[in-house]
Amino acid sequence: MDQPLALPLDIPARGRLEALHGQLRAAILDGRLAGGQGLPSTRALASSLGISRNTVVAAYDRLLSEGYVSARHGSGYAVAQGLAKKKVAAPGDEGDRRLAARWRHLARPVRSGGKVPMRYDFCVGLPDASRFPFDAWRRLSARALRSLSRTPAVYDAPAGRQALREAIAGHVSFARAVTCGADDIVVTSGAQQAFDLLARCLVTPGRTVIAVEDPGYPPLRAAFEAAGASVVPVPVDAEGLIVEQIPPAARVIYVTPSHQFPLGMVMSPARRMALLDFARRHGAVIIEDDYDGEFRYGGRPLDALQTLDREGLVFYVGTFSKSLFPALRLGYVVAPPWAMAALAQVRQISDWHCDVLAQDTLALFIAEGHLARHVRKMRRIYAERREALIDGLARHAGDLLTLQASDAGLHVATLLRAGLPADGLVQRAAGQDMRIEALAGYSIGAAPPNGLVFGLGMLPVARMEEATQALGRLLKAGR
Amino acid sequence: MDQPLALPLDIPARGRLEALHGQLRAAILDGRLAGGQGLPSTRALASSLGISRNTVVAAYDRLLSEGYVSARHGSGYAVAQGLAKKKVAAPGDEGDRRLAARWRHLARPVRSGGKVPMRYDFCVGLPDASRFPFDAWRRLSARALRSLSRTPAVYDAPAGRQALREAIAGHVSFARAVTCGADDIVVTSGAQQAFDLLARCLVTPGRTVIAVEDPGYPPLRAAFEAAGASVVPVPVDAEGLIVEQIPPAARVIYVTPSHQFPLGMVMSPARRMALLDFARRHGAVIIEDDYDGEFRYGGRPLDALQTLDREGLVFYVGTFSKSLFPALRLGYVVAPPWAMAALAQVRQISDWHCDVLAQDTLALFIAEGHLARHVRKMRRIYAERREALIDGLARHAGDLLTLQASDAGLHVATLLRAGLPADGLVQRAAGQDMRIEALAGYSIGAAPPNGLVFGLGMLPVARMEEATQALGRLLKAGR
Numbered sequence: 001m002d003q004p005l006a007l008p009l010d011i012p013a014r015g016r017l018e019a020l021h022g023q024l025r026a027a028i029l030d031g032r033l034a035g036g037q038g039l040p041s042t043r044a045l046a047s048s049l050g051i052s053r054n055t056v057v058a059a060y061d062r063l064l065s066e067g068y069v070s071a072r073h074g075s076g077y078a079v080a081q082g083l084a085k086k087k088v089a090a091p092g093d094e095g096d097r098r099l100a101a102r103w104r105h106l107a108r109p110v111r112s113g114g115k116v117p118m119r120y121d122f123c124v125g126l127p128d129a130s131r132f133p134f135d136a137w138r139r140l141s142a143r144a145l146r147s148l149s150r151t152p153a154v155y156d157a158p159a160g161r162q163a164l165r166e167a168i169a170g171h172v173s174f175a176r177a178v179t180c181g182a183d184d185i186v187v188t189s190g191a192q193q194a195f196d197l198l199a200r201c202l203v204t205p206g207r208t209v210i211a212v213e214d215p216g217y218p219p220l221r222a223a224f225e226a227a228g229a230s231v232v233p234v235p236v237d238a239e240g241l242i243v244e245q246i247p248p249a250a251r252v253i254y255v256t257p258s259h260q261f262p263l264g265m266v267m268s269p270a271r272r273m274a275l276l277d278f279a280r281r282h283g284a285v286i287i288e289d290d291y292d293g294e295f296r297y298g299g300r301p302l303d304a305l306q307t308l309d310r311e312g313l314v315f316y317v318g319t320f321s322k323s324l325f326p327a328l329r330l331g332y333v334v335a336p337p338w339a340m341a342a343l344a345q346v347r348q349i350s351d352w353h354c355d356v357l358a359q360d361t362l363a364l365f366i367a368e369g370h371l372a373r374h375v376r377k378m379r380r381i382y383a384e385r386r387e388a389l390i391d392g393l394a395r396h397a398g399d400l401l402t403l404q405a406s407d408a409g410l411h412v413a414t415l416l417r418a419g420l421p422a423d424g425l426v427q428r429a430a431g432q433d434m435r436i437e438a439l440a441g442y443s444i445g446a447a448p449p450n451g452l453v454f455g456l457g458m459l460p461v462a463r464m465e466e467a468t469q470a471l472g473r474l475l476k477a478g479r
Numbered sequence: 480m481d482q483p484l485a486l487p488l489d490i491p492a493r494g495r496l497e498a499l500h501g502q503l504r505a506a507i508l509d510g511r512l513a514g515g516q517g518l519p520s521t522r523a524l525a526s527s528l529g530i531s532r533n534t535v536v537a538a539y540d541r542l543l544s545e546g547y548v549s550a551r552h553g554s555g556y557a558v559a560q561g562l563a564k565k566k567v568a569a570p571g572d573e574g575d576r577r578l579a580a581r582w583r584h585l586a587r588p589v590r591s592g593g594k595v596p597m598r599y600d601f602c603v604g605l606p607d608a609s610r611f612p613f614d615a616w617r618r619l620s621a622r623a624l625r626s627l628s629r630t631p632a633v634y635d636a637p638a639g640r641q642a643l644r645e646a647i648a649g650h651v652s653f654a655r656a657v658t659c660g661a662d663d664i665v666v667t668s669g670a671q672q673a674f675d676l677l678a679r680c681l682v683t684p685g686r687t688v689i690a691v692e693d694p695g696y697p698p699l700r701a702a703f704e705a706a707g708a709s710v711v712p713v714p715v716d717a718e719g720l721i722v723e724q725i726p727p728a729a730r731v732i733y734v735t736p737s738h739q740f741p742l743g744m745v746m747s748p749a750r751r752m753a754l755l756d757f758a759r760r761h762g763a764v765i766i767e768d769d770y771d772g773e774f775r776y777g778g779r780p781l782d783a784l785q786t787l788d789r790e791g792l793v794f795y796v797g798t799f800s801k802s803l804f805p806a807l808r809l810g811y812v813v814a815p816p817w818a819m820a821a822l823a824q825v826r827q828i829s830d831w832h833c834d835v836l837a838q839d840t841l842a843l844f845i846a847e848g849h850l851a852r853h854v855r856k857m858r859r860i861y862a863e864r865r866e867a868l869i870d871g872l873a874r875h876a877g878d879l880l881t882l883q884a885s886d887a888g889l890h891v892a893t894l895l896r897a898g899l900p901a902d903g904l905v906q907r908a909a910g911q912d913m914r915i916e917a918l919a920g921y922s923i924g925a926a927p928p929n930g931l932v933f934g935l936g937m938l939p940v941a942r943m944e945e946a947t948q949a950l951g952r953l954l955k956a957g958r
Contacts, residue, residue: 029789066781067748080752117631126633134628141624142617152596152937153608153804189668193830200705205684222828226679269546273559302545307508326634327627327835349701351672355834356806458631 004048005040007032011049020051021059028068028079035081039069119433120467121458124262124411128457129325131378136370137361144360158348159340160187160332161359167366168318168332175372176293178306178316180334186343187332187354191291191319194333195220197350198287198315199227201342202252211250213241215442215449217261217289220254233444236260238405240267243274251284257305258293262442262453263413264406272305279313286314292322294375296408297383312336320362322410323375330354330362382410384461389454392468397475401452413439415451420478422450429474436471484519486511488528495530500538507547507558514560518548598912599946600937603741603890607936608804610857615849616840623839637827638819639666639811640838646845647797647811654851655772657785657795659813665822666811666833670770670798673812674699676829677766677794678706680821681731690729692720694921694928696740696768699733712923715739717884719746722753730763736784737772741921741932742892743885751784758792765793771801773854775887776862791815799841801889802854809833809841861889863940868933871947876954880931892918894930899957901929908953915950 007027011019027033039045042060046053060077063069069077117123159165165182172178188194202208205228212221214233221231229252234245241255253275257267267275279286288305306316319331335343347353365371389412390403400420404413416422422438429436437455440448459467486506490498506512518524521539525532539556542548548556596602638644644661651657667673681687684707691700693712700710708731713724720734732754736746746754758765767784785795798810814822826832844850868891869882879899883892895901901917908915916934919927938946 029786062779065748067752067787126631129628129631132628134624138621138624141620145613145617145620148806149608149611149613153605153611153806155605155805189830189834192828196829205707219828226825226828228684269544273546300541308546310508326831329830329832329834346705349671349698349705350675350829351668351808352805353808355668355808355837358834358837 005033005045009049011051016051016055017058017062020049020055021062024059024063025066025068028063033079035079037079038072039077039079041076117458118430118435120429120463120470121435122437122454122467123435123458124437124453124455125326126455126457127322127325127410128378128381128460129327131374131381132325133370133374136368137365140364140368140370141357141361144357144364148357148360156353156356158186158344158353160185160353161356161363163367164359164363167363171366171371172316172318172332172334175375176290176301176304176307176318178304178334180306180316184334184337184340185332186335186340186347187330187359188347189329189331189351189354190321190326191289191317191331192219192223193329193350194315194317194319194331195223195287196226197343197346198252198317198333199223199229200346200350201339202285203227203229205229208251209247209249210252210254211246212254212444213256213260214444215262215439216254216444217256217291218442220287220289221444224252224254231444235445236263236265238265239271240265241271241275243271243278246275246278248282250282252287253279253284254287254289255305256289256291258290258301259406259409261289261291262411262439263449264404264409264411266302266406266408269302272302272308276305276308276313280311284313288314288316290316290318292409293318294323295379295382295410297379297386298407301408306334312338315339323371323378324362324365328358328362330358381461382456385456385459385464386412388461388464389456389468392464393471396468396472400475400479404451410457411453411455413451413453415439415449416475418450420450420475422452425452425474425478428478429471432470432474434467434470434474483527484512484524490528490530495534496537496541499528499530499534500541503538503542504545504547507542512558514558516558517551518556518558520555596937597909597914599908599942599949600914601916601933601946602914602937603916603932603934604801604805605934605936606801606804606857606889607860607939608806610853610860611804612849612853615847616844619843619847619849620836620840623836623843627836627839635832635835637665637823637832639664639832640835640842642846643838643842646842650845650850651795651797651811651813654854655769655780655783655786655797657783657813659785659795663813663816663819664811665814665819665826666809666838667826668808668810668830668833669800669805670768670796670810671698671702672808672829673794673796673798673810674702674766675705676822676825677731677796677812678702678708679825679829680818681764682706682708684708687730688726688728689731689733690725691733691923692735692739693923694741694918695733695923696735696770697921699766699768700923703731703733710923714924715742715744717744718750719744720750720754722750722757725754725757727761729761731766732758732763733766733768734784735768735770737769737780738885738888740768740770741890741918742928743883743888743890745781745885745887748781751781751787755784755787755792759790763792767793767795769795769797771888772797773802774858774861774889776858776865777886780887785813791817794818802850802857803841803844807837807841809837860940861935864935864938864943865891867940867943868935868947871943872950875947875951879954879958883930889936890932890934892930892932894918894928895954897929899929899954901931904931904953904957907957908950911949911953913946913949913953 009023042053042056046056068080070080072078164187165185168185169180169182208229209232210224210229211232211234213236224231232247235242240260306314316334400417401414426436426438437453439451439453488502521532521535525535547559549559551557643666644664647664648659648661687708688711689703689708690711690713692715703710711726714721719739785793795813879896880893905915905917916932918930918932
C-alpha cells in the first residue's frame with residue numbers, strides 16, 4: 001500500500017540526502033508525520049521527487065538507525081511512535097511535582113536586577129565601578145593569560161590559586177588585622193558562595209539553628225534556609241546584635257560587626273566579647289561578614305571578631321564585590337583549620353573552583369598594590385558623597401528623618417518620622433525615577449523599623465544636592 | 480599596687496602611641512600578659528619608658544575601648560579575661576562535631592590535581608590547551624572589559640549573560656541539534672555546577688533515588704550524594720545504559736549517551752527511546768551529560784536525548800572544559816521551561832552568577848566563530864592521537880588488551896586480559912613517570928571491569944609511539 005506523502009518536500013539540486021533526511025526528521029518531530037504512519041516506498045518517493053532512489057534509501061536508512069522510523073512487518077517503513085512534539089509542561093503542578101519542596105517554600109526570592117541606574121539612584125549594595133582601573137586590570141589579565149597559556153590545562157585546587165590566597169592573606173592581615181595565612185583561605189565566587197558553602201558544611205537539615213541579625217542580609221538567610229536550617233532573627237540595638245537574645249539552641253550566628261547591614265552601627269567591644277563567649281559556651285560558630293569594612297571614614301576600626309577569636313570559632317567572610325566590582329564574583333572566607341578540608345570538599349562538589357584567569361589577575365592586582373590604592377581612592381570619594389548626602393538630607397528633610405550613627409560603609413540608614421510610611425515613599429520615588437530602599441525590606445520580625453537606606457555607589461557628589469532636594473520634596477509631599 | 484610590666488617594650492621616637500598600643504595588644508592576645516593581670520599606672524609606665532604620660536593614657540584608653548583591658552574597681556586597668564591565645568582545635572572530634580554528618584560520609588573524595596604533566600601522561604578528562612587561541616581570547620577579553628567599563632557595576636541575571644545564552648543556544652542547536660533558545664539556558668561554572676544545581680533542585684533528601692551509569696563519573700555522584708539522594712548504579716553494555724535495570728523508584732537518571740564515560744560506547748537508538756519511555760512512565764527526569772560530544776571522528780552523531788524529548792524530561796548539560804579548557808569554569812544546562820525558575824533561584828543562592836567578564840569574552844569568542852574553528856582543529860589533532868594510540872596499543876600490547884569500540888571523545892578505554900590486574904599496572908606506571916588510569920576507579924558495583932583508560936589531552940602524536948612502547952613493556956612485565 002503505497003500512500004503518497006501529504007508533506008511538501010523541497011529538495012535542492014545539491015545536498016539532496018541531507019535535505020530529504022532533515023525535512024522528514026523535522027516532520028516526524030513536529031507531528032506532521034504521525035507515529036505509525038507508513039512511509040511511501042523508496043521507489044515511489046524517488047519518482048515523485050524526481051531524485052535517485054539511492055538517495056531515498058540512504059535517507060530512510062539514516063532515519064532507521066536514528067530510531068525515527070521503524071521497519072514494518074513485511075516491507076517498508078513507518079514513523080516511530082511517541083516522537084511527535086507535545087506541549088511542554090507549563091510550570092505548574094506537573095513541573096513543581098519534580099522540584100523538591102524546599103525550593104517552593106523559600107521565605108523570599110532574592111532580589112536581582114531592575115533598571116540601573118535610575119536618575120537618582122540610591123541602590124544599596126553596589127560600588128561605583130566607573131573609577132575602577134580597568135586599564136590595569138586589562139594589562140594584568142593579559143599577563144596572567146600569557147602565563148596560563150604556558151601551563152597545561154588542569155583543574156586547580158578548590159580552595160583557590162596559591163598566589164591569590166597569599167595575596168588575600170596579606171591584604172586582610174594588613175587592612176583588618178585578621179590573623180591568617182594562605183592556608184586558612186578559601187577563595188569563593190563572591191560572599192554569597194562563602195555563605196552557601198558554610199551553610200552546606202555547618203547545617204544538619206531540620207536540626208541546625210542559625211541566629212541572624214534583624215534587620216539583616218536576606219541572601220545569607222536564603223542560603224541557610226536552602227540548606228535546611230531554622231533561621232531565628234535576633235534584634236540589634238545601638239551596640240549591634242543583642243547577644244543576650246540569641247537563643248541557646250543557635251549553633252551558627254551571623255553578624256556584620258564592622259558595619260551592621262543595613263543599619264550601620266559598629267558592634268561594641270563588650271558585645272563582641274559576649275558573642276565570642278556565647279559561642280564558646282554553646283559550641284556554636286560565628287560567621288563574621290565584613291562586606292564593606294575597607295570603607296571607614298573616621299576613627300580606628302575595632303578589631304575583627306576573627307582577630308579576637310582564640311579557639312577557631314569564627315569564619316571571616318570578605319568580598320571584592322564592594323572594593324572592586326560585583327560582576328567579578330570574587331570573595332573569600334578565612335576559616336579555622338578544623339573546617340578547611342570540609343569547605344574545600346563542598347567547594348569541589350559545588351563547582352570545583354573559581355575561574356583561574358580571574359584569580360590570577362586579582363592576585364597580581366593585589367600584589368602590585370592596585371587594590372590598596374583603589375580602596376584609598378574610593379574611600380575619599382565615598383566619604384565626600386556620604387557627607388554631601390547627610391548634609392543634603394539634613395537641609396532638605398532634617399525634620400522628617402533621623403540618621404543612624406555610622407562612620408563606615410557604602411550606605412547610610414535613616415529612620416522616618418512616624419506617619420511617613422517608607423513603602424509608599426519608595427513607590428512614589430520610583431515613579432519619579434528615583435531608587436530608595438525601605439529598611440523593612442531587610443527585616444524579618446513583626447515590627448520592622450520604618451526607614452530608608454541610601455546606597456552611595458551610583459550617585460556622584462555633584463548630583464547629591466539635586467537628589468536630596470528631590471527627595472526632600474517627595475518626603476514633604478508624603479506628610 | 481603598682482607592679483612593673485615584665486614585658487620588653489620597644490618604643491621608637493616617632494609613632495609612640497601606635498607602638499605602645501600595638502605591643503600591649505599583641506602581648507594580651509598571645510598570652511604574655513595574662514587575663515586579670517593588673518597594668519602599671521599610667522604615671523609609672525610613662526616614667527619607666529621615658530615617654531609622656533598622655534601617650535600611655537591614650538594607649539590605655541584605646542585598649543579599653545577595644546575591650547582588651549577593663550577598668551578595675553577602684554582605679555587602674557587589668558587585662559581582660561579570655562583573650563589569650565589557646566591552641567586552635569585540631570581537625571578531630573571537636574571540629575567534626577560542628578560539621579554536618581553527611582560531609583564525613585561522602586562515598587569518596589573527588590580527585591584533584593597531582594603532578595601534571597607526567598612524562599607519559601594519559602590523564603583522563605583534560606583537553607590539550609596548548610593549541611588554544613590565547614591571543615584571540617586576550618583580544619576579546621580586552622574588548623569585553625572595555626565594554627564592561629562603560630556600564631555600571633551591577634549584579635547580573637543568575638541564568639547568565641543574555642549574549643552568552645544566545646551564543647550557546649546557537650552553538651548547541653547547530654553542533655548537536657539540541658532544540659533550545661537563549662531562555663532555556665543556564666550558564667554554569669562548568670558541568671559540575673550544573674550537576675550540583677540539578678541535585679539541589681531535584682533531590683528531596685532521604686527520598687530521591689538517582690540511577691547512574693556504572694562505571695560512571697564520580698563527581699556527579701558526589702553532588703547527588705551531597706544533596707541527600709540515594710545513588711543506584713545501573714550497568715552498561717555495548718548499547719549503553721541497560722534501561723531495563725533502572726529501578727522503578729528512580730526519579731532522576733544520569734546518562735552519557737553520546738560517549739559513555741568512561742567506556743566510550745554510544746547509546747543505541749532503541750535504548751534512547753526506552754529511556755525516554757521509562758522517564759515518561761515513571762515521572763522521572765533525565766540528565767544528559769554531553770561532556771565531549773563535539774569530538775567525533777566518524778559517522779554522523781545520533782541525536783541528543785534532548786532533541787528526541789517532547790515532554791520536558793531532559794536536562795542537557797554541556798561544558799567548555801573540554802572544547803576550551805577547564806580553568807575557565809564555564810558550562811551550561813539546557814533545561815525544560817518548568818525548571819528554569821527554580822534553577823535560577825538555586826543558582827542565585829549558590830553564588831549569584833558567573834564572572835561577567837569571562838561570560839562576555841566567551842560570547843564574543845563563539846559569535847566570531849573561534850569556538851567552531853577551535854573544535855574543528857582539535858578534532859583533527861585528537862583524531863590523529865587516537866589513531867596513533869590505538870595503533871601503538873595494537874602493536875605493542877595487542878594480545879594483552881581489548882579496545883572498547885568508540886568513535887568519539889578525548890579518551891579511549893580498554894579491557895585487560897585476565898591475570899593482569901589494572902591497579903598494579905597503574906602503580907608501576909606511576910613509578911616510571913607514566914599516568915594511566917584504572918577503569919575500576921570509575922566503578923561502583925562489586926565486580927568492576929579490569930581495564931585502563933587513556934586520555935588524549937596531554938600527549939602529542941609524535942610521542943605516542945614511544946609512550947605505547949613503554950606501556951607495552953610495562954604490560955609484558957606484568958604478565
